[in-house]
Amino acid sequence: MSDLPSFDQLLASDGQPAGSSWGLWGDDDVLGCLNLLTPEGVRRGAACVRKGAVFALNLDMDLPDPPLFGREPFRHEVIWLQNEAGHDEHLHGWNTQSSSQWDGFRHIKHPIHGFYNGVADEEHGIHHWAKRGIAGRGVLADVARWREAEGRPLQADASDPIDAADIRGTLDSQGVSVQTGDVLLVRTGWLTWYRSLDEAGRRDYNERGHPTVGLRPGEDNWRYLWDLHIAALGVDNPAVEVWPPATFVSPEQLQELLSEPARLDEIFMHIRLLPLLGLPLGEFFDLDALAEDCAAEGTYEFFFTSAPLNLKGGVASPPNALAIR
Helix, strand or coil: CCCCCCHHHHHCCCCCCCCCCCECCECCCCCHHHHHCCHHHHHHHHCCCCCCCEEECCCCCCCCCCCCCCCCCCEEEEEECHHHCCEEEEEECCCCCCCCEEECCCCCCECCCECHHHCCHHHCCHHHHHHHCEEEEEEEECHHHHHHHCCCCCCCCCCCEECHHHHHHHHHHHCCCCCCCCEEEECCCHHHHHHCCCHHHHHHHHHCCCCECEECCCHHHHHHHHHHCCCEEEECCCCCECECCCCCCCHHHHHHHHCCHHHHHHCCCHHHHCCCCCCCEEECCCCHHHHHHHHHHCCCEEEEEECCCCCCCCCEECCCEEEEC
């Protein structure tokens, strides 16, 4: 798909919201950048399997604990079958976004234009992604490791911004290039830090509003991510981007942005990436073991697979993701 428009060409397009991919794959499209997962890309990913090592990328379902963003913990109930022949189970109050997840296109809408591609809310759903399946070449950008080697370590528990130059520098230092239709995974080191906390530390972190390292909102990162023409983006932190939003603007600038809904993506990049660009976002991806193996081998590509829940109308899903090397 060498004829894909650049981000600057999207800004100049007519008839669609500026800086969006709307209509690129048809007026009724519900897959967004997942359309870039081609049979050729699957074969390219499969060719990355050399030693048969499998890395499961789903975090324990009960982490983070307590859940972030005000979400409630679920309760796992195991029940006996009739005549105590075995077990069934129930998950009570389970939020599909409380642990490792894909954000589906029903998760965030643009404040002016609505949901991705102008498709009605009820026509979206994670089941479309499940039926499509997600498989292809994956690439890891271990930004945490690179920034530490550069003498500028990221601070996991602060709104420490990752710029396009950080991802580019990481990929260059690793000697790996991103190709059209790849799944890009970005390691910030947040999960490594979080797992080092005890129960009291995790509770205190939640009460502080869980400030988080992540990608900086703004046009540089939107442009860079789109121009890579990746199929999806997965990160090991809670929100892909820095949290809380608006960390880098003054109170006066914040009030100005809040009065202009079209500019809210300048402080909350979900609004640009999901409903406008159609880029699937993964959060809480467990990348530590994969990163250790990549660093030891000196290679950062792998076969990536993910099977979201086939939940009609679903807002999100655990990724059920594997990296195979």
